[in-house]
Amino acid sequence: MVADPAAHAASYRGRVIRMVEGQHRIATNRLADDAAGQALLEALADDVKPMLPEAARRLPWLLAAPFRYGLGRPSRFRGGDVLPGIFYAAEDVATAVAETAYWRLVAFARSPGFQRPRTPTPMSAFAVQVSTERALDLTQPPFDAPPGRWTHPTDYVATQALGAKARAAGIAALRAPSARRPGGINVAVLDPAALVPPxxxxxxxxxxxxxxxxxxxxxxxxxxxxxxxxxxxxxGT
Structure with a gap:
C-alpha cells in the first residue's frame, strides 16, 4: 500500500459512462393522480432515504443517488459499513455494460429459485464529465504493479483499503482497470464535487x-x- 496517496494525485478530466435501469424515470407517476400527489410522494420518500453528502446536493438525482446508497452492500473501493457511496462509471460503454452485466448475474446467483425475466430489461447509458486535480491513476506507477493488483474478481480487501485511504487523503477519483472487461477502464468518483453536470x-x-x-x-x-x-x-447460477 502506498503510504501517502495524496503525493501521487494528478488531474483527471474526461467523459465517463454509467448504466442504469430504464425504470430510472420517476416511478411514482404510476401511484399518483396528478403532479401535486406525485410531488408529495417524492417528498415522503426523500424523508426516509439516507442523507446526501453536502457536495452531492447540487447534483441532479441521477448523479447524486450513488452517494446516498450502499450501506450493507460492499463494492470494490468501499466497505459495506461505509457511507457515502461511490459513483462508479467507465471510460467506454462496453466496459460499463460488462460491469452492469456482472452485477445483474451476481444478483441472479444470490437468489435461488428466482425466475429470470423472460422479456428484455431496458437499460440506459448516460455520460457525464469528471474534472478534478486530485485523482489517482491505478494503471500507472507506483500503483500498476504487480499485475492484477486491483482486479481480483471477489477479494476487495486491498481495493477497499486503498479507497478508504484515498478518501481520507482528499482524493476525488480513482482511475482503475476493469475486473470484468480486459483492457477496460473504470472511474470511481469518491467526491461528488468532481462531477460536472448535467x-x-x-x-x-x-x-x-x-x-x-x-x-x-x-x-x-x-x-x-x-x-x-x-x-x-x-x-451458483
Missing part, C-alpha cells in the same frame, strides 16, 4: 437473460454483447 443521454440497451448469462443489445445498432456467469467466475 448528465447526457448516451445509448439505450436491452438486457435479455439466458440460461447461463445474458445478452446486452444496443438499440438501433447491430451491436450485441454476450456474457455468461461462468465467464465471470460466478458460481
Amino acid at each position: 448528465p447526457a443521454p448516451h445509448s439505450s440497451w436491452a438486457f435479455l437473460a439466458t440460461a447461463d448469462g445474458l445478452i446486452a443489445t444496443r438499440e438501433m445498432r447491430a451491436e450485441a454483447l454476450r456474457f455468461s456467469a461462468s465467464g465471470f467466475g460466478i458460481a
Whole structure:
C-alpha cells in the first residue's frame, strides 16, 4: 500500500459512462393522480432515504443517488459499513455494460429459485464529465504493479483499503482497470464535487437473460454483447 496517496494525485478530466435501469424515470407517476400527489410522494420518500453528502446536493438525482446508497452492500473501493457511496462509471460503454452485466448475474446467483425475466430489461447509458486535480491513476506507477493488483474478481480487501485511504487523503477519483472487461477502464468518483453536470443521454440497451448469462443489445445498432456467469467466475447460477 502506498503510504501517502495524496503525493501521487494528478488531474483527471474526461467523459465517463454509467448504466442504469430504464425504470430510472420517476416511478411514482404510476401511484399518483396528478403532479401535486406525485410531488408529495417524492417528498415522503426523500424523508426516509439516507442523507446526501453536502457536495452531492447540487447534483441532479441521477448523479447524486450513488452517494446516498450502499450501506450493507460492499463494492470494490468501499466497505459495506461505509457511507457515502461511490459513483462508479467507465471510460467506454462496453466496459460499463460488462460491469452492469456482472452485477445483474451476481444478483441472479444470490437468489435461488428466482425466475429470470423472460422479456428484455431496458437499460440506459448516460455520460457525464469528471474534472478534478486530485485523482489517482491505478494503471500507472507506483500503483500498476504487480499485475492484477486491483482486479481480483471477489477479494476487495486491498481495493477497499486503498479507497478508504484515498478518501481520507482528499482524493476525488480513482482511475482503475476493469475486473470484468480486459483492457477496460473504470472511474470511481469518491467526491461528488468532481462531477460536472448535467448528465447526457448516451445509448439505450436491452438486457435479455439466458440460461447461463445474458445478452446486452444496443438499440438501433447491430451491436450485441454476450456474457455468461461462468465467464465471470460466478458460481451458483
